[in-house]
Amino acid sequence: MSVLLSVSLTLVFTLLLASSFFLHVTYWYWSFLFVPVFFGIAYLLIHYILNHLIYDKITPIYKTIREVPVEGKKQLKRQEGSSDIISQVNMEVKAWASEKLSEIERLRDLEKYRKDFLGNVSHELKTPIFNIQGYVLTLLDGGMDDPKINRLYLERTERSIDRMISIVEDLESITKLESGELKLNWETFDIVKLTEDVFELELMEAQERRISLLFQQTNTKPLWVLADKKRIFEAVSNLVMNGLKYGKKGGYVKVGFFDMDDHVLVEVSDNGIGIAKQDLPRIFERFYRVDKSRSRQQGGTGLGLAIVKHIIEAHDQTIQVRSVLDKGTTFTFTLEKGTPGK
Numbered sequence: 001m002s003v004l005l006s007v008s009l010t011l012v013f014t015l016l017l018a019s020s021f022f023l024h025v026t027y028w029y030w031s032f033l034f035v036p037v038f039f040g041i042a043y044l045l046i047h048y049i050l051n052h053l054i055y056d057k058i059t060p061i062y063k064t065i066r067e068v069p070v071e072g073k074k075q076l077k078r079q080e081g082s083s084d085i086i087s088q089v090n091m092e093v094k095a096w097a098s099e100k101l102s103e104i105e106r107l108r109d110l111e112k113y114r115k116d117f118l119g120n121v122s123h124e125l126k127t128p129i130f131n132i133q134g135y136v137l138t139l140l141d142g143g144m145d146d147p148k149i150n151r152l153y154l155e156r157t158e159r160s161i162d163r164m165i166s167i168v169e170d171l172e173s174i175t176k177l178e179s180g181e182l183k184l185n186w187e188t189f190d191i192v193k194l195t196e197d198v199f200e201l202e203l204m205e206a207q208e209r210r211i212s213l214l215f216q217q218t219n220t221k222p223l224w225v226l227a228d229k230k231r232i233f234e235a236v237s238n239l240v241m242n243g244l245k246y247g248k249k250g251g252y253v254k255v256g257f258f259d260m261d262d263h264v265l266v267e268v269s270d271n272g273i274g275i276a277k278q279d280l281p282r283i284f285e286r287f288y289r290v291d292k293s294r295s296r297q298q299g300g301t302g303l304g305l306a307i308v309k310h311i312i313e314a315h316d317q318t319i320q321v322r323s324v325l326d327k328g329t330t331f332t333f334t335l336e337k338g339t340p341g342k
Contacts, residue, residue, distance in 0.1 A: 216256030226338030
């Protein structure tokens with residue numbers, strides 16, 4: 001009896017242990033299965049809710065950014081596999097912000113140019129205006145009674161007025177050239193004959209300065225180019241006049257022509273004071289003067305070379321300069337060849 005009871009108790013105890021063990025195992029088994037499933041479902045629900053909440057808000061913003069008409073806007077390349085709306089918005093905003101920063105820099109440069117431009121113009125006009133004022137006051141104070149003083153001051157007044165007219169005309173030319181408003185009148189003409197006309201116009205000035213106007217080649221044949229005759233005349237005239245202003249007594253200004261298949265190379269050189277190496281990169285800037293005192297004494301506006309550069313570039317050509325201080329300067333530019341009669 002005691003043995004049976006002992007066996008029975010042992011079996012019961014064993015069954016209890018076994019059932020406890022299996023319950024434990026079952027609990028952990030289902031726990032391992034349930035936890036990932038639970039978190040997976042929770043993740044999907046949260047992702048779905050947040051995605052729709054954010055997507056619905058960001059999508060209109062993204063579409064608006066894409067539709068902003070920004071000139072020159074650069075589209076950033078999307079990353080491989082990056083199709084979510086937030087990444088796309090981020091890239092678009094970066095592109096848009098970059099463009100706006102560039103525009104701000106351009107506006108700052110324009111504002112600086114405007115201030116410098118107005119300052120230079122006022123300075124250039126101030127000198128002849130004050131000169132005229134002084135001449136008029138002298139005449140009003142009794143100078144009118146003396147015929148010699150009368151004529152002398154009227155002639156000086158005329159020169160000051162001519163200088164103001166020259167400044168205004170140069171300002172008008174460079175404004176049209178820089179804004180693109182100037183329309184070129186294309187025609188075929190002889191660049192050699194045009195240069196002869198420039199020499200004739202500047203002959204008196206050259207004689208007063210004792211500087212010779214020469215062609216590099218003797219017996220130069222006609223060379224026909226296709227360009228705006230009026231503007232090329234202005235460019236050649238400015239280059240020749242520049243050589244006269246910075247030339248030396250007994251010196252020369254030479255113009256040469258070189259046939260280059262489809263183009264004609266025009267070279268304007270002098271043996272004047274030359275240009276320092278550090279000044280060469282800036283000589284085509286508006287109002288820039290290598291020798292400020294000499295330029296103003298000669299009546300230059302500081303716009304001549306800037307106008308030349310714009311005229312040549314308007315013809316889709318280039319102008320270059322080389323110079324040695326105290327030995328002279330050479331400007332070269334090209335023009336497209338033309339056919340006579342066309």
